[in-house]
Amino acid sequence: MRALAHLCRFSALDAIPPRSRRDPLVLLRVLAVAKRFSAFEVDDRLAGALWALQKGGFITCDIAGGYPWTKVELTEKGTAALEHGLLEAPVTRREEGVQ
Numbered sequence: 001m002r003a004l005a006h007l008c009r010f011s012a013l014d015a016i017p018p019r020s021r022r023d024p025l026v027l028l029r030v031l032a033v034a035k036r037f038s039a040f041e042v043d044d045r046l047a048g049a050l051w052a053l054q055k056g057g058f059i060t061c062d063i064a065g066g067y068p069w070t071k072v073e074l075t076e077k078g079t080a081a082l083e084h085g086l087l088e089a090p091v092t093r094r095e096e097g098v099q
Contacts, residue, residue: 012030012033012034013030013034013037013038013041013042013046014041015030016030016046018045021043021045021046021049022045022048022049023049024049024052024053024058025081025082025085027046027049027050027053028053028058028059028074028078028081028082029082031053031059031072031074032074032078032079032082034072035071035072035073036065036069036070036071036072037050037069037070037072038068038069038070039067039068039069039070040068053078056077057075057077057078058074058075058077058078058081059072059073059074059075059078060072060073060075
């Protein structure tokens with residue numbers, strides 16, 4: 001008897017190396033292609049970076065698609081940041097006073 005395994009990835013966020021998970025430009029590039037992410041993919045590093053990108057006006061998030069998915073769209077500011085390879089440091093949760 002032969003065993004089979006099916007491995008699945010939710011989106012491209014899985015492929016981001018741990019050291020790059022806090023880099024907002026890397027995350028923005030991946031989100032531009034993936035257009036969504038799953039709640040199961042988000043660790044503390046990604047959560048902080050996603051929050052900062054949304055708070056900074058680089059992305060909008062929509063959870064209307066149903067759990068666990070969050071749809072992501074880049075704003076004009078986010079698209080411009082990608083085109084120029086520049087991203088101002090977004091506000092962090094710590095600076096905002098969120099624990």
